[in-house]
Amino acid sequence: MNIIYNPIIFIGNRFLSYITVIGGILLLLVEIIKKIFKISYKELIYELYSIGVQSLPIIFMTGVFVGTIMVIQTGFYVRAYNITEVLGWGAGFTGFREVAPLMVGLMFSGRIGANNTAELASMKVSEQLDALEILTIDPITYLIIPRFIAIIIMITLLTVIADFMTILSGVFTAKLLLGIDYHIFLDSFFSYIKISDFTTGLMKSFVFGIMISLISSYYGLNAKRSSKSIGFLVNTSVVFTATGIFLIDYILTTIFEL
Amino acid sequence: MFIFKLLKDFALYLGGLLVYSQKHSDGIIRLLLKTIITSFTSKLRLKETIKQAYFIGYKTIPFISIIMGILGIILVTEFGMQGIKITGTATEVGGPYLQLIVRQFGPFITGMMLANRVSTSISAEISSMKITDQIDALKMNGADITQYLIVPRFIAGFFMIFILIIYAVLVAEISGAITAKHLFNVPYEVFINFQFVEKSDIIQGVVKSFAIGAFIPIIGVYSGLMSNEGSKSVGDSTTRAVVMGLSAVGMIDLVVGGAMFILT
Numbered sequence: 001m002n003i004i005y006n007p008i009i010f011i012g013n014r015f016l017s018y019i020t021v022i023g024g025i026l027l028l029l030v031e032i033i034k035k036i037f038k039i040s041y042k043e044l045i046y047e048l049y050s051i052g053v054q055s056l057p058i059i060f061m062t063g064v065f066v067g068t069i070m071v072i073q074t075g076f077y078v079r080a081y082n083i084t085e086v087l088g089w090g091a092g093f094t095g096f097r098e099v100a101p102l103m104v105g106l107m108f109s110g111r112i113g114a115n116n117t118a119e120l121a122s123m124k125v126s127e128q129l130d131a132l133e134i135l136t137i138d139p140i141t142y143l144i145i146p147r148f149i150a151i152i153i154m155i156t157l158l159t160v161i162a163d164f165m166t167i168l169s170g171v172f173t174a175k176l177l178l179g180i181d182y183h184i185f186l187d188s189f190f191s192y193i194k195i196s197d198f199t200t201g202l203m204k205s206f207v208f209g210i211m212i213s214l215i216s217s218y219y220g221l222n223a224k225r226s227s228k229s230i231g232f233l234v235n236t237s238v239v240f241t242a243t244g245i246f247l248i249d250y251i252l253t254t255i256f257e258l
Numbered sequence: 259m260f261i262f263k264l265l266k267d268f269a270l271y272l273g274g275l276l277v278y279s280q281k282h283s284d285g286i287i288r289l290l291l292k293t294i295i296t297s298f299t300s301k302l303r304l305k306e307t308i309k310q311a312y313f314i315g316y317k318t319i320p321f322i323s324i325i326m327g328i329l330g331i332i333l334v335t336e337f338g339m340q341g342i343k344i345t346g347t348a349t350e351v352g353g354p355y356l357q358l359i360v361r362q363f364g365p366f367i368t369g370m371m372l373a374n375r376v377s378t379s380i381s382a383e384i385s386s387m388k389i390t391d392q393i394d395a396l397k398m399n400g401a402d403i404t405q406y407l408i409v410p411r412f413i414a415g416f417f418m419i420f421i422l423i424i425y426a427v428l429v430a431e432i433s434g435a436i437t438a439k440h441l442f443n444v445p446y447e448v449f450i451n452f453q454f455v456e457k458s459d460i461i462q463g464v465v466k467s468f469a470i471g472a473f474i475p476i477i478g479v480y481s482g483l484m485s486n487e488g489s490k491s492v493g494d495s496t497t498r499a500v501v502m503g504l505s506a507v508g509m510i511d512l513v514v515g516g517a518m519f520i521l522t
Contacts (some may be wrong), residue, residue, distance in 0.1 A: 057275050058501060065508040072515045073362050077354075098336065106370055110500035114378075118493025177519060231382025234496040238374045239321060246328040253332050257339050 021240070025218045031140055032148055032214075038141045039149065047150035052158070055111050059158045062103045063165025070095045070166070071173040084180050088170070088189030093197055095166045101201045102249055104162050105208035108155050109241040113216035116147060117237040120220025121230045129221075144221075148213045155209035156202055163201065200256050207252065208245055215241045282480075282502065290476045293412045296404045306410040314376050314411075314475070315418035319425070325371050326426045329363065330433030338442045348442035352449035355434055361459040364427040365466035366511050369474070372419055373503025377478040380411055381499035384482025385492045393483075408479050415475030416468070423467040462518045469510045477502045 074090040077083075120143070123129050129139050167189065174180040219237035223229060337355055338348035384407070387393050396406060431450065438444040481499040485491035 058505070061505060061508070065512060068512050069362070069366075069508075069515060072512075072519050073358070075519060076361075098332070106374075107501075107504055110374065110504050111497070114493075114497040114500050118490070118497055122490045122493055177516065230490075231386055231492040231496050232379070234493055235375070235378040235382055238378060238496075238500055242371060242374050243321065243324055246325050246332075250328050250332050253335060257335060 021218070024222065025214050028144070028218050028221075029214055032145055035138070035141050036145060036149075038138075039145045040142050043142060043146040044149060047146045048154065051112055051147075051150050052154045054115075055108060055154070055158060056161075058107050058111050059104060059162050060165055062107050063100070063162035064169040066095050066100050066103055066162065067091065067166035067169030068173045070099060071170045072177065075174075075178050078178065078180075084178075084184060085188050086192075087174055087178070087180060088185040088187070089192035091170045091174075092167065092189045092193045095170070096163055096193070096197045096201045098201075098249075098253070100162050100166055101159060101204040101208065102245065104155065104159050104205060105212070105245045105249075106242060108151075108158075108208070109212045109216075109238060109245065112151060113212045113241050114234045114238050116151075116213070116216040117220040117234050118230055120217060121223035121233050124221065124223040125230065139221075144217050147217065148210075151213040152206060152209040155205050155212070159202055159205040163198065200252075203256075204249060204252050207248055211244050211248060212241055215244065279505075286473070286476060286480050286502070286506075289408070289480050290472060292404055293408050293476060296402070297409045297413060300402070300405045300409070302413065303406065303410050307414050310410050310414035311418050313379070314415050315422060318372065318375050318422065321375060322368060322371060322422055322426050323429055325367065326364075326429040327433040329367055330359075330430040331437045333358075333363070333430075334434040334437040335441060338438065338444075342442070348438065349444050349448055351438065351442075352435075352444065353451040353454035355449075356431060356451065357454040357456075357459055359427050359430050359434075360455055360463045362511070362515070364430065365423050365463055365470060366507065368423045368426040369419075369466070369470035369507040369510070370504055372422070372470070372474055373477070373507050374500060376415065376419075377474050377481070377499040377503035378496045380475055380478030381482040381495050382492060384479055385485035385495040388483060388485055389487060389491060408476075411475045411479060412472070416471045419471035419474060420464075420467045423463075423470075427463075458518060458522045462514060465518075466510060466514050469514065470507055473506045473510065474503055477506055 070091040071087065074087055074094075078087050078090075120129075123143075129143075132139050132142065171182055171185050174185045175182060216237050219233050219240075223233055334351065334355060337351045341348040341351050384393075387407075393403060393407075396403060435446050435449045438449045439446060478499050481495050481502055484498070485495040
């Protein structure tokens with residue numbers, strides 16, 4: 001209701017809170033870069049394992065969704081204009097460049113980002129972070145940096161798996177639903193798709209990974225000391241990440257296209 | 259031998275996953291049916307429903323506006339670039355763009371965003387009620403949880419999400435038209451083109467919207483009710499709600515899209 005009574009105060013407050021969050025995230029990034037070589041390798045390997053394995057099923061599913069949906073949606077046009085030879089290209093191009101990184105980013109933010117926020121926040125609420133500091137273990141080097149690096153490496157690698165599943169499920173959907181043979185689909189895919197389409201998607205995922213880990217860690221570390229706030233923190237962090245993913249996707253698309 | 263062990267582990271893992279997802283989708287559909295029956299047979303808490311509609315509908319408008327605005331810009335930029343590469347102009351982009359927005363991206367992207375926003379907040383609310391024993395207290399007072407908590411959220415979500423998806427399509431179309439005007443010099447009256455949108459596209463969009471609207475609040479409630487003791491479970495339940503919500507939206511899109519493809 002505030003927006004009706006006093007829009008200027010409302011807009012100002014919103015603006016200040018966004019600036020605070022963005023500033024906090026940038027400060028966290030600076031701190032991570034400063035201490036990046038003091039990383040605990042044991043934690044890194046554990047995080048790589050847990051993040052990679054935890055998100056494997058959901059990435060498989062994402063790839064299948066992307067491939068199937070892309071082929072169905074391109075299929076409407078293919079059937080209308082009878083252009084079977086562009087189906088592989090259509091599904092591969094939009095899937096690799098745009099939809100697969102976007103979906104992998106959103107899924108990753110839901111699975112790993114939300115989990116990260118919840119975990120760090122409950123550590124903060126139960127004063128485990130303070131306990132670490134008393135033991136002269138820096139939470140940034142011990143907890144944040146391993147997660148940061150693990151998320152970035154794993155999202156980039158898992159995008160490759162999602163891309164593979166996209167093509168695999170696309171081939172099967174094309175055969176089952178449109179009756180287009182495997183070799184026509186794959187011929188069209190391999191002859192039109194460029195390696196740059198693939199690498200563009202991977203670069204997008206890389207940047208999404210940086211953002212997901214920073215935002216989720218920021219919200220986790222800034223939890224208030226009550227157990228109820230964790231759920232709402234996770235909600236805010238996921239929403240903020242989704243907005244950021246779309247914004248960055250737009251910026252990267254313009255950079256790569258123009 | 260190592261390979262065999264790995265394969266066996268993977269198969270076990272996959273089987274476990276299937277059992278897990280089967281169990282939960284079963285639970286979600288049961289809860290959905292129970293809620294639908296209860297919403298017809300028992301009295302609706304109107305005040306609570308309006309309050310939920312305010313939270314689900316009004317509060318998410320800024321978020322949806324930003325997301326769909328950016329999506330419109332991205333899609334029109336990509337389409338226009340491809341159009342210029344292939345035909346030399348970007349004037350024909352408008353029709354297929356509107357068709358795709360109505361049929362696919364409007365319900366799908368809005369649904370994913372609402373899975374992030376609405377499912378998680380419902381789940382956080384319900385699970386913090388559950389861990390502080392408020393749900394047991396309600397039950398002790400003889401209140402029916404389905405009628406008291408779930409139905410208002412379900413009714414509010416069902417109608418609000420449908421309206422939000424229509425709004426999202428509008429926002430995407432407007433932002434697309436502005437992008438086309440400024441980037442490719444396509445006039446508004448050429449870009450806004452209803453020729454391509456057929457009855458089947460509208461049916462597809464509407465069916466997807468209603469299905470997403472029914473499932474998102476139910477998934478939030480289901481995931482919230484699943485949580486047990488301890489403050490950690492609130493965070494876990496929100497994470498679970500995001501994953502379940504996003505998967506459900508993908509599944510709905512796939513099933514409805516595939517069915518419409520075969521039927522038309």
